[in-house]
Amino acid sequence: MTKNRSTSTERGRIQISGFDSDHVTERDPLSGWTEESGRATQSRWERAWSRFKRNRSAIIGLAVVSILALLAVFSRPITVYGLTVQPFSIAPYDPTTILYLSDPTVSIYDSPSTSHPMGVDGSGRDLFSRILYGGRYSISIGFVVVALTASFGMVYGAISGYYGGWVDEIMMRIVDTIFAFPGLILALIIVAILGGGYWQLVLAFSLFGWATYGRLIRGEVLSIKENEYVLAAKALGARDRSVIFRHIIPNAMPPLIVYATLNIGTVVIGVAALGFLGLGMPPGTAEWGTMLDQTRETLIQGPDGSIPWWATIYPGAAIFIFVMAMNMIGDGINDALDAQQTGVGQEGGD
Amino acid sequence: MxxxxxxxxxxxxxxxxxxxxxxxxxxxxxxxxxxxxxxxxxxxxxxxxxxxxxxxxxxxxxxxxxxxxxxxxxxxxxxxxxxxxxxxxxxxxxxxxxxxxxxxxxxxxxxxxxxxxxxxxxxxxxxxxxxxxxxxxxxxxxxxxxxxxxxxxxxxxxxxxxxxxxxxxxxxxxxxxxxxxxxxxxxxxxxxxxxxxxxxxxxxxxxxxxxxxxxxxxxxxxxxxxxxxxxxxxxxxxxxxxxxxxxxxxxxxxxxxxxxxxxSPPYHPYTEALLSAIPEPDPLWEGEQIFLSGTVPSPIDPPSGCRFHTRCPRVIPPAEYDLEQEVWRSIMDLKLRVRGVDTAEAIAVLDDGGNGDNEPLTLDDIARDNFDSQVRAEFDLPQTIADPTVEQSLSQAIDELYAKNLGAAQDLLEDAFTSPCEVHQPEQVPTGKTHRISCLLYDDRYDDGQFRSTSGGTGDAIADD
The missing domain is CATH 3.40.50.300 (P-loop containing nucleotide triphosphate hydrolases)
Structure with a gap:
């Protein structure tokens, strides 16, 4: 160096000379933000809800699902241990009552009329009542299966992604093995082994259904755990458990919720498919897929040459409407949560 | 406090x-x-x-x-x-x-x-x-x-x-x-x-x-x-x-x-380069910015001896030569380049005087003298180096390069030009009560081209100060 720097190696507060900030009384605020303009803090979920509310198709979907669920709940009274919990009964008939036994004016495959708005099925049961009541099976299996698979898959994926290395390698190879088989085939095998029934169906869809969640969450966790706030939590002395549940999983939730919502529809279709194959609920149960199975032959030819379309159209339409509504909700949540933009980087700007 | x-x-x-x-x-x-x-x-x-x-x-x-x-x-x-x-x-x-x-x-x-x-x-x-x-x-x-x-x-x-x-x-x-x-x-x-x-x-x-x-x-x-x-x-x-x-x-x-x-001096050569890069608000300031040659070596395979010797502007020449610092740095750069390349053509950007075609030049296209001067120009070396032994070794190495004997050229360069900085790991040398520098320039053990592995007074180089 030709000339020595005039370094001021005196340490201490950085002083700005020639400008005494204490004496400046009038100055523009550093930002437009003031205590008054700062509205009440909105949490992430509140913001997502206000965005969701503006999404018309999502709201329609939510309304349809709510109505279907409410109709299912209030279709027939619910009694628990002999105590009537829910006394309302929207459905005019019991879904399993064979009407022509008590009322000779009713015959099988009666077309829709004012007393039977959706007609009568092949065993002489009121279709309207059965469709309302059938929602109890289809919808509840969808929600129960998704709740089980999503929570297990979430924990599984979080552990796999967080610890990495050998743990990750082994856990993901198990998932690969499950992915090697089509999901419906696996469910079929389980139902074939255990027989039909509500909880057998739940088990059939839950036992392997978590794998997708596991992989989804693992991918999210791999990217989230690189964030400095995870290292910060470790630097503060947080245990692995609290790092995972407090910092990692909440940040991995948006894609999980979106997938879970869409997955409810998939499970309902799967249950209906098994029912249609005669492997779901016991025959005669008012489950939408099983109802389709019972009236399968009417698709080809009815008893007197005419086709009783109401016997298949209404259960099929119920499945269609429910799954469609679920998908609309899922898309709405996807937009509201901005699942593609979960990185914290994008938030710097707002 | x-x-x-x-x-x-x-x-x-x-x-x-x-x-x-x-x-x-x-x-x-x-x-x-x-x-x-x-x-x-x-x-x-x-x-x-x-x-x-x-x-x-x-x-x-x-x-x-x-x-x-x-x-x-x-x-x-x-x-x-x-x-x-x-x-x-x-x-x-x-x-x-x-x-x-x-x-x-x-x-x-x-x-x-x-x-x-x-x-x-x-x-x-x-x-x-x-x-x-x-x-x-x-x-x-x-x-x-x-x-x-x-x-x-x-x-x-x-x-x-x-x-x-x-x-x-x-x-x-x-x-x-x-x-x-x-x-x-x-x-x-x-x-x-x-x-x-x-x-x-x-x-x-x-x-x-x-x-x-x-x-x-x-x-x-x-x-x-x-x-x-x-x-x-x-x-x-x-x-x-x-x-x-x-x-x-x-x-x-x-x-x-x-x-x-x-x-303030004494500086480690690396610190000196860093300090020279601090921008100075004084427009009349005439600092001499030190530019380091090359890039930071990979930490997978760090250089031997002093890790900074591949870029150090004050890298120590062997005691037997009488060389200017810049020339020695250039020779080191040439040596490192030869060590890193696969073909002799990659040593320097070859130019045959501009006859217009865009064909990449090979060594056969240009004369030995032309190659020599272009290599020297690439590394800012004088056409003739004052020290005759250095000049001889360098010419021989360039001859070998011209003959596409990359390995032989590398051996020649490694034999003739090895800085003590490449060989000896510098220890932290106290240059003041509270100051320690890891550089052979300040190492008592290294003095006038002689490296004394055991010498008094440096045993406590890492001692508390």
């Missing part, structure tokens, strides 16, 4: 190697390569002082900071922390603990003494938690406060770092970068630490906000008697905040000393 003689935090031979192999399969096959991010660093931090650690990107500063707190497990070495022990005699008693030996639950307790401030205020705060919860987290983890007491603590901390306590219910995205960094500082302060490692806390911020945060750190140090390890790449920032500075190059400390020592 009281300063004890015993360093509050001390590292010996701290080493962190990263495995750069592809994964489990590579590991099984034994294909692992080690990135030597931090390679045997000795280090001490005294109570109440600020130690600045500077170096360019990728030299291992952040790895050092995180290894010191065992946020990443060090590969080797020990870290000693003087824990304050509350004895009946008062609070002055301290007890030394080796952080690399303690159990994970003990380490968790020690996190209340050792804290970390992160570089990026945008990714270091969890976007799902309110500011109150972010600052409250250490209080929950260590059971410091709960209920109303916890809220009280959080409000206090926010006020300490210059934020409004009413901000406790807001989310990080509602704050600016400077405010977020203040939140990060409040979080580190929540456990009432003794030592804070600041990992480039201001490099993500505007210059105007940098000064605010640096002043805040200064004030907090005074108020709470904190000791800082301040990692930065900006010498002018480090100059302001540090009592002592350590200059890091490729995982090793090149120079350690008080701020005055580091900013």
């Amino acid at each position: 009281t300063r004890h003689d015993e360093p509050i935090l001390r590292a010996e031979n701290l080493t962190k190697y990263y495995d750069s192999s592809g994964g489990v399969i590579d590991n099984l096959l034994g294909n692992s390569q080690w990135v030597k991010a931090v390679d045997g660093v000795d280090f001490e931090l005294r109570e109440g002082e600020t130690l600045g650690v500077v170096g360019e990107s990728g030299c291992g500063k952040s790895t050092l900071g995180q290894a010191l707190l065992r946020l990443i497990e060090p590969t080797d070495g020990s870290i000693y922390y003087q824990e304050r022990v509350d004895s009946e005699g008062g609070s002055g008693q301290r007890e030394e603990i080796d952080l690399t030996e303690v159990s994970s639950s003990r380490l968790r307790d020690l996190r209340t003494d050792l804290q970390y401030i992160f570089q990026d205020p945008f990714s270091s705060l969890n976007p799902r938690l309110t500011v109150g919860d972010i600052i409250g987290e250490p209080l929950d983890i260590h059971g410091i406060a709960s209920g109303e007491d916890r809220d009280e603590h959080i409000y206090d901390l926010l006020e300490t770092v210059g934020l409004n306590p009413s901000h406790a219910h807001r989310y990080p995205h509602e704050f600016s970068g400077g405010q977020r960094q203040r939140i990060g500082i409040a979080r580190a302060l929540a456990v009432d630490p003794e030592v804070i490692i600041c990992d480039e806390p201001v490099s993500a911020l505007d210059v105007s906000v940098q000064a605010q945060i640096l002043n805040l750190l200064e004030d907090l140090q005074e108020e709470f008697g904190l000791s800082y390890v301040f990692i930065a790449h900006d010498l002018s920032v480090v100059e302001h905040i540090s009592d002592r500075i350590a200059v890091m190059y490729l995982g090793e400390f090149a120079e350690v000393g008080t701020t005055e020592d580091v900013f």
Whole structure:
């Protein structure tokens, strides 16, 4: 160096000379933000809800699902241990009552009329009542299966992604093995082994259904755990458990919720498919897929040459409407949560 | 401020190697390569002082900071922390603990003494938690406060770092970068630490906000008697905040000393180059900026001897030659280039005087003399070097290159031109009471071209100063 720097190696507060900030009384605020303009803090979920509310198709979907669920709940009274919990009964008939036994004016495959708005099925049961009541099976299996698979898959994926290395390698190879088989085939095998029934169906869809969640969450966790706030939590002395549940999983939730919502529809279709194959609920149960199975032959030819379309159209339409509504909700949540933009980087700007 | 003689935090031979192999399969096959991010660093931090650690990107500063707190497990070495022990005699008693030996639950307790401030205020705060919860987290983890007491603590901390306590219910995205960094500082302060490692806390911020945060750190140090390890790449920032500075190059400390020592001669050649790069606001300033040749070598296979010898402008010539410093640097550059290339054509950009065709030239297209002069021009070597032995060896090497005997040329160059810097690992040489430089230029053992492996007076080169 030709000339020595005039370094001021005196340490201490950085002083700005020639400008005494204490004496400046009038100055523009550093930002437009003031205590008054700062509205009440909105949490992430509140913001997502206000965005969701503006999404018309999502709201329609939510309304349809709510109505279907409410109709299912209030279709027939619910009694628990002999105590009537829910006394309302929207459905005019019991879904399993064979009407022509008590009322000779009713015959099988009666077309829709004012007393039977959706007609009568092949065993002489009121279709309207059965469709309302059938929602109890289809919808509840969808929600129960998704709740089980999503929570297990979430924990599984979080552990796999967080610890990495050998743990990750082994856990993901198990998932690969499950992915090697089509999901419906696996469910079929389980139902074939255990027989039909509500909880057998739940088990059939839950036992392997978590794998997708596991992989989804693992991918999210791999990217989230690189964030400095995870290292910060470790630097503060947080245990692995609290790092995972407090910092990692909440940040991995948006894609999980979106997938879970869409997955409810998939499970309902799967249950209906098994029912249609005669492997779901016991025959005669008012489950939408099983109802389709019972009236399968009417698709080809009815008893007197005419086709009783109401016997298949209404259960099929119920499945269609429910799954469609679920998908609309899922898309709405996807937009509201901005699942593609979960990185914290994008938030710097707002 | 009281300063004890015993360093509050001390590292010996701290080493962190990263495995750069592809994964489990590579590991099984034994294909692992080690990135030597931090390679045997000795280090001490005294109570109440600020130690600045500077170096360019990728030299291992952040790895050092995180290894010191065992946020990443060090590969080797020990870290000693003087824990304050509350004895009946008062609070002055301290007890030394080796952080690399303690159990994970003990380490968790020690996190209340050792804290970390992160570089990026945008990714270091969890976007799902309110500011109150972010600052409250250490209080929950260590059971410091709960209920109303916890809220009280959080409000206090926010006020300490210059934020409004009413901000406790807001989310990080509602704050600016400077405010977020203040939140990060409040979080580190929540456990009432003794030592804070600041990992480039201001490099993500505007210059105007940098000064605010640096002043805040200064004030907090005074108020709470904190000791800082301040990692930065900006010498002018480090100059302001540090009592002592350590200059890091490729995982090793090149120079350690008080701020005055580091900013004034004698310099380590690397520090000298860094200092010459500080922009000076004086328009009449006629500094001579030192440009380093080449790029930072890969930490996977760092250079032998002194790690800086591949770029050092003051690399030592062998004693038997009488060479100018620039010429010697150029010869070293030529040698390193020959070592790195696959074909002799790649040594220099060949030019046959511009006959117009765009065909890439081969050695057959140009005469030997032309090749010679072009190689010399590429490396800024004079057409004839004054020292006849050097000239002879260099001509021979260029002959071999022209004959496309890359290996032979390399052997010739390696035989004739080997700097002591390549061979000998420099030790930290005390050049003053508080100043140590790792450079053979200042090494007593290396004197007038002779290397004495055992000589008096240097045995305690790493001794306490």
